[in-house]
Amino acid sequence: MLLGLDGVHVEHVDRRDGLLVVTVSTPAAPIGCPSCGVVATGRGRRRRLLHDVPGTTRVRIVWRQRVWRCGDDGCAKKTFVEQVPTLVARRGSITKRAVGWAIGQLRREHATVHGLARQLGTSWKTVWRAVEPELVRLAADEARFEGVTTLGVDEHVWHHVDPRKRGPKELTGMVDLSRDSAGKTRSRLLDLVPGRSGKAYASWLADRGDTFRKNVRVAALDPFAGYKTAINDKLEDATAVLDAFHVVKLGTAAVDEVRRRVQQDTLGHRGRKGDPLYGIQTILRAGAENLTDKQQVRLTTAIEADPAHDEVFVAWQCAQQLRSAYHTKDLAEGQRIAEKVVDTFHTCPIPEIARLGRTLRRWRSAFLAYFTTGRSSNGGTEAVNGIIELHRRLARGYRNRDNYRLRMLLAAGGLTQ
Numbered sequence: 001m002l003l004g005l006d007g008v009h010v011e012h013v014d015r016r017d018g019l020l021v022v023t024v025s026t027p028a029a030p031i032g033c034p035s036c037g038v039v040a041t042g043r044g045r046r047r048r049l050l051h052d053v054p055g056t057t058r059v060r061i062v063w064r065q066r067v068w069r070c071g072d073d074g075c076a077k078k079t080f081v082e083q084v085p086t087l088v089a090r091r092g093s094i095t096k097r098a099v100g101w102a103i104g105q106l107r108r109e110h111a112t113v114h115g116l117a118r119q120l121g122t123s124w125k126t127v128w129r130a131v132e133p134e135l136v137r138l139a140a141d142e143a144r145f146e147g148v149t150t151l152g153v154d155e156h157v158w159h160h161v162d163p164r165k166r167g168p169k170e171l172t173g174m175v176d177l178s179r180d181s182a183g184k185t186r187s188r189l190l191d192l193v194p195g196r197s198g199k200a201y202a203s204w205l206a207d208r209g210d211t212f213r214k215n216v217r218v219a220a221l222d223p224f225a226g227y228k229t230a231i232n233d234k235l236e237d238a239t240a241v242l243d244a245f246h247v248v249k250l251g252t253a254a255v256d257e258v259r260r261r262v263q264q265d266t267l268g269h270r271g272r273k274g275d276p277l278y279g280i281q282t283i284l285r286a287g288a289e290n291l292t293d294k295q296q297v298r299l300t301t302a303i304e305a306d307p308a309h310d311e312v313f314v315a316w317q318c319a320q321q322l323r324s325a326y327h328t329k330d331l332a333e334g335q336r337i338a339e340k341v342v343d344t345f346h347t348c349p350i351p352e353i354a355r356l357g358r359t360l361r362r363w364r365s366a367f368l369a370y371f372t373t374g375r376s377s378n379g380g381t382e383a384v385n386g387i388i389e390l391h392r393r394l395a396r397g398y399r400n401r402d403n404y405r406l407r408m409l410l411a412a413g414g415l416t417q
């Protein structure tokens with residue numbers, strides 16, 4: 001009880017070699033043979049060394065595990081050892097509560113399996129072997145899909161090696177963008193499936209069942225026709241909404257293209273250090289309201305350096321206008337801006353902006369639906385992408401897709417609250 005280890009009591013506590021060593025055992029009690037039920041007789045103890053949650057020092061649990069012999073001589077079981085599932089898994093070497101601690105560290109503290117292994121005084125493999133079955137169990141629990149009313153879909157590249165070795169480079173991710181009772185978007189990564197296709201999304205939706213699909217009111221997506229088809233087929237009652245994050249990204253991508261083209265036309269080469277437009281590429285990607293006075297001056301100086309740079313400035317203003325539709329506090333005002341964007345961009349003399357305008361016109365209803373569904377998809381996809389990037393960097397890459405899926409689901413809230 002002293003240590004809060006369920007099912008065992010502490011015999012003694014010792015500090016040696018910078019370790020806290022806690023010897024534990026179960027209270028004596030009659031036990032039946034697990035095979036035939038006949039009362040067993042004690043055959044002494046076996047010492048099992050377990051890793052426990054570290055404090056200021058590492059902690060080792062010495063479990064004096066009871067060995068029993070079946071009372072029936074004819075029983076095939078002969079001898080067996082006691083099991084205390086609340087203390088440790090059958091063949092485990094990390095206590096159950098240390099496994100829980102490790103999962104909490106991976107989930108909330110940006111821990112790495114390597115770092116946890118170091119803290120526990122064991123290997124990467126030992127930690128992962130203890131944690132993985134628990135994550136598999138959590139991932140298989142369909143209850144985690146309950147209450148999803150806004151569902152997002154997004155994809156990312158998870159490796160850069162030969163697909164024949166590691167499978168498709170892209171993964172499609174399903175994100176829970178529903179609001180909780182406090183009105184906050186949940187942003188939970190629900191699942192990752194191989195490939196980027198409407199088919200991958202559609203079959204995942206089919207697997208979730210009728211109740212789940214009927215529950216989804218809003219389906220957020222990036223402008224990819226495959227996803228739209230999947231939504232039309234599997235989520236008939238849901239409103240398709242272009243994800244704000246992706247639309248704003250289309251705007252910044254168009255500005256980037258204009259900047260590179262103008263650079264090439266005026267200089268005859270790609271931008272390099274010292275070129276005026278090259279120096280402002282990060283400024284052009286930021287929101288106008290976030291620019292410092294110094295950045296404003298740098299932007300103006302770079303634009304005024306050549307009359308040809310005006311085109312970049314106009315493109316930047318267009319992207320800012322698009323962005324402001326989402327950033328305006330008043331939703332009706334945002335909708336007015338969005339309608340103006342969709343009605344004017346395609347006529348813009350800057351080809352990159354005109355193309356963006358045509359894309360938005362093709363997706364008109366899904367683009368404008370954002371403003372009639374109460375900002376249902378705001379920020380969540382971006383937040384999940386940020387967590388995925390951070391954890392991929394922390395782990396210095398992944399080789400195994402199943403491990404990658406479990407780790408990303410855990411870090412991005414898909415397995416635990």
Ligand SMILES: [Zn+2]
Nearest residue numbers: 033036070075
């Ligand atoms: Zn028996």
